[in-house]
Amino acid sequence: RTLRIGLIPGDGIGREVIPAGRRVLEALPSSLNLKFSFVDLEAGYDCFQKTGTALPDKTVDTLKKECDGALFGAVSSPSTKVAGYSSPIVALRKKLDLYANVRPVKTTIGSSNGNPIDLVIVRENTEDLYVKEEKTIEGPNGKVAEAIKRISENASSRISTIAGEIALRRQKIRAAAPATSTRDQPMVTITHKSNVLSQTDGLFRETARKALAAEKFSSVLVEEQIVDSMVYKLFRQPEYYDVIVAPNLYGDILSDGAAALVGSLGLVPSANVGDGFAIGEPCHGSAPDIEGKNIANPIATLRSVALMLEFLGEANAAAKIYTAVDANLDEAKFLSPDMGGKASTTEVLEDVLKRL
Amino acid sequence: RTLRIGLIPGDGIGREVIPAGRRVLEALPSSLNLKFSFVDLEAGYDCFQKTGTALPDKTVDTLKKECDGALFGAVSSPSTKVAGYSSPIVALRKKLDLYANVRPVKTTIGSSNGNPIDLVIVRENTEDLYVKEEKTIEGPNGKVAEAIKRISENASSRISTIAGEIALRRQKIRAAAPATSTRDQPMVTITHKSNVLSQTDGLFRETARKALAAEKFSSVLVEEQIVDSMVYKLFRQPEYYDVIVAPNLYGDILSDGAAALVGSLGLVPSANVGDGFAIGEPCHGSAPDIEGKNIANPIATLRSVALMLEFLGEANAAAKIYTAVDANLDEAKFLSPDMGGKASTTEVLEDVLKRL
Numbered sequence: 001r002t003l004r005i006g007l008i009p010g011d012g013i014g015r016e017v018i019p020a021g022r023r024v025l026e027a028l029p030s031s032l033n034l035k036f037s038f039v040d041l042e043a044g045y046d047c048f049q050k051t052g053t054a055l056p057d058k059t060v061d062t063l064k065k066e067c068d069g070a071l072f073g074a075v076s077s078p079s080t081k082v083a084g085y086s087s088p089i090v091a092l093r094k095k096l097d098l099y100a101n102v103r104p105v106k107t108t109i110g111s112s113n114g115n116p117i118d119l120v121i122v123r124e125n126t127e128d129l130y131v132k133e134e135k136t137i138e139g140p141n142g143k144v145a146e147a148i149k150r151i152s153e154n155a156s157s158r159i160s161t162i163a164g165e166i167a168l169r170r171q172k173i174r175a176a177a178p179a180t181s182t183r184d185q186p187m188v189t190i191t192h193k194s195n196v197l198s199q200t201d202g203l204f205r206e207t208a209r210k211a212l213a214a215e216k217f218s219s220v221l222v223e224e225q226i227v228d229s230m231v232y233k234l235f236r237q238p239e240y241y242d243v244i245v246a247p248n249l250y251g252d253i254l255s256d257g258a259a260a261l262v263g264s265l266g267l268v269p270s271a272n273v274g275d276g277f278a279i280g281e282p283c284h285g286s287a288p289d290i291e292g293k294n295i296a297n298p299i300a301t302l303r304s305v306a307l308m309l310e311f312l313g314e315a316n317a318a319a320k321i322y323t324a325v326d327a328n329l330d331e332a333k334f335l336s337p338d339m340g341g342k343a344s345t346t347e348v349l350e351d352v353l354k355r356l
Numbered sequence: 357r358t359l360r361i362g363l364i365p366g367d368g369i370g371r372e373v374i375p376a377g378r379r380v381l382e383a384l385p386s387s388l389n390l391k392f393s394f395v396d397l398e399a400g401y402d403c404f405q406k407t408g409t410a411l412p413d414k415t416v417d418t419l420k421k422e423c424d425g426a427l428f429g430a431v432s433s434p435s436t437k438v439a440g441y442s443s444p445i446v447a448l449r450k451k452l453d454l455y456a457n458v459r460p461v462k463t464t465i466g467s468s469n470g471n472p473i474d475l476v477i478v479r480e481n482t483e484d485l486y487v488k489e490e491k492t493i494e495g496p497n498g499k500v501a502e503a504i505k506r507i508s509e510n511a512s513s514r515i516s517t518i519a520g521e522i523a524l525r526r527q528k529i530r531a532a533a534p535a536t537s538t539r540d541q542p543m544v545t546i547t548h549k550s551n552v553l554s555q556t557d558g559l560f561r562e563t564a565r566k567a568l569a570a571e572k573f574s575s576v577l578v579e580e581q582i583v584d585s586m587v588y589k590l591f592r593q594p595e596y597y598d599v600i601v602a603p604n605l606y607g608d609i610l611s612d613g614a615a616a617l618v619g620s621l622g623l624v625p626s627a628n629v630g631d632g633f634a635i636g637e638p639c640h641g642s643a644p645d646i647e648g649k650n651i652a653n654p655i656a657t658l659r660s661v662a663l664m665l666e667f668l669g670e671a672n673a674a675a676k677i678y679t680a681v682d683a684n685l686d687e688a689k690f691l692s693p694d695m696g697g698k699a700s701t702t703e704v705l706e707d708v709l710k711r712l
């Protein structure tokens with residue numbers, strides 16, 4: 001099987017980590033019977049400044065027509081408002097209907113409480129406040145701006161079902177290696193703020209409950225947590241959680257919070273997942289302060305490559321990458337500066353490649 | 357001066373901590389020349405079940421007509437949707453125009469990085485998604501619910517000005533006791549998500565920038581942080597922050613996050629502040645699991661009493677309470693179970709009263 005992968009480095013360190021992502025795909029053992037072809041695509045703030053659009057039609061069309069998956073680096077946000085500019089990754093998620101944003105957060109060693117953190121945030125990726133329907137009126141007491149938060153039964157049900165499926169899949173992996181985990185039941189925690197937003201978040205909550213009550217999820221423990229106390233709990237007992245499902249904005253906030261728990265955003269991958277398509281995307285940003293220095297941590301991207309492969313049905317190839325990355329971290333000989341190490345992007349990458 | 361204080365215990369452990377708050381006011385030294393009178397008021401879920409409303413008019417009227425300030429305990433949320441029920445504290449904030457929610461988070465000892473955490477979250481308290489304007493339509497693919505997020509120039513300016521004033525006030529207190537702090541400049545961090553919500557959060561950001569550019573804030577360092585990375589930073593380097601100003605919902609989430617950093621929600625106070633009126637409110641909830649056991653931590657309420665007094669212009673009385681509470685925590689002899697101690701609510705209270 002040959003997979004065609006779109007490469008969208010974007011801005012800043014995106015241009016350093018996405019090539020690392022390509023390298024790891026090229027270095028996968030031939031015994032996997034997987035081949036890759038690549039196409040370079042543009043998006044981001046530099047692209048906006050050059051061409052007037054942050055997401056050229058050509059990028060979207062090529063992804064739709066030619067590609068099986070893609071890797072997205074990061075984009076810079078302008079530091080003041082720039083007319084006409086709007087985030088290309090948010091647009092891409094919608095245009096390709098990548099309705100799930102999956103963000104696993106994992107430590108290889110135990111947290112302060114002794115147990116390792118191993119959770120995944122499953123974030124709805126197309127609606128909520130991200131519909132970006134806003135207006136501003138000039139009132140008698142100054143400007144008043146409004147935005148729409150939209151929650152649909154459809155999207156809420158779809159994302160909750162994916163969350164349940166991911167919980168079952170994780171349980172299967174754990175069952176195959178029982179020594180490494182103390183969790184014996186898959187769990188999904190529904191996050192919302194229905195004590196204030198009874199209709200929108202109320203709909204998310206009810207729909208998630210309904211979706212997760214399906215027969216196939218009968219082994220899954222379903223809990224819920226109001227978003228503010230979810231953040232509190234996430235910090236107090238992160239090892240407790242398995243799969244957390246949330247509307248778009250809460251998922252955005254929670255995944256950065258979870259990333260803080262494992263030491264560096266430079267470790268945390270994500271995948272934007274739709275039917276038959278996935279874009280791997282490191283959770284970190286374009287990091288202009290370290291751009292061009294060859295010190296960006298490539299791990300988040302390498303893990304995002306693996307995550308993309310998982311959702312493209314290539315779990316074995318994904319496992320190879322995860323194992324190599326975990327071994328690099330466990331040995332802790334080649335770590336980038338964000339991890340307290342001295343290794344360059346290239347050195348971390350080479351160390352991982354060697355372990356494939 | 358005699359201050360009349362409304363007491364609204366609400367549900368659960370609210371009924372155990374609010375009486376503790378009353379006791380600390382009664383025990384203040386007579387040299388302060390402050391007297392208090394009290395009026396018991398109803399609100400909450402039990403009240404809703406008994407009377408059909410979670411916030412009786414009588415409570416609102418009495419606060420408006422008779423009181424200088426109030427103490428609010430906590431309310432329970434029903435675990436499933438209950439028609440007609442809606443959170444009384446959210447309503448109270450709006451009805452009394454308590455436009456600022458002030459939540460100081462502080463450790464008496466150093467954090468893992470060595471420096472103590474001493475920050476305050478200043479949360480806009482009247483608008484954002486808390487306007488609770490929602491509707492649901494039955495579409496061809498199921499239900500779709502929408503909520504309005506409203507951000508006004510007016511409210512954003514007002515809250516940012518308060519944030520600046522609090523930063524200046526804190527700097528003055530630090531200057532009086534230079535040994536206990538390493539911060540030499542007041543700082544306000546503006547939190548928003550204007551990279552996605554360019555109009556609403558963009559308006560908050562611009563307005564905050566403008567308000568904090570006023571001459572009187574010339575000594576204040578003004579920074580900004582996108583909300584997701586704010587959560588990340590809050591966990592990675594909490595000691596860095598001084599005053600964080602945020603729209604309503606982000607403020608709600610951030611203050612629970614900050615609370616997690618100091619060990620227990622049972623330590624974190626808040627004040628709902630309007631012009632000439634303030635309601636002290638512990639950040640914790642009604643905690644039905646420990647209700648009636650006399651083990652709730654009264655510290656959040658005692659600190660909320662002090663915070664209320666500060667905003668009613670009684671900084672000296674407030675300082676007495678803060679000092680007594682800090683001494684209780686430093687000695688660590690009478691700590692409630694959430695702090696790893698064995699003391700009852702009453703024992704913690706008595707220990708603080710002794711130190712007044």
Ligand SMILES: CC(C)[C@H](C(=O)O)[C@@H](O)C(=O)O
Pocket residue numbers: 087089090252551552584
């Ligand atoms: C860059 C920004 C628009 C984006 C988001 O809010 O989704 C980012 O924070 C993320 O989490 O991928």
Ligand SMILES: CC(C)[C@H](C(=O)O)[C@@H](O)C(=O)O
Pocket residue numbers: 195196228443445446608
């Ligand atoms: C109980 C709830 C409505 C409230 C809020 O969201 O404001 C609470 O979380 C708080 O922070 O005071």
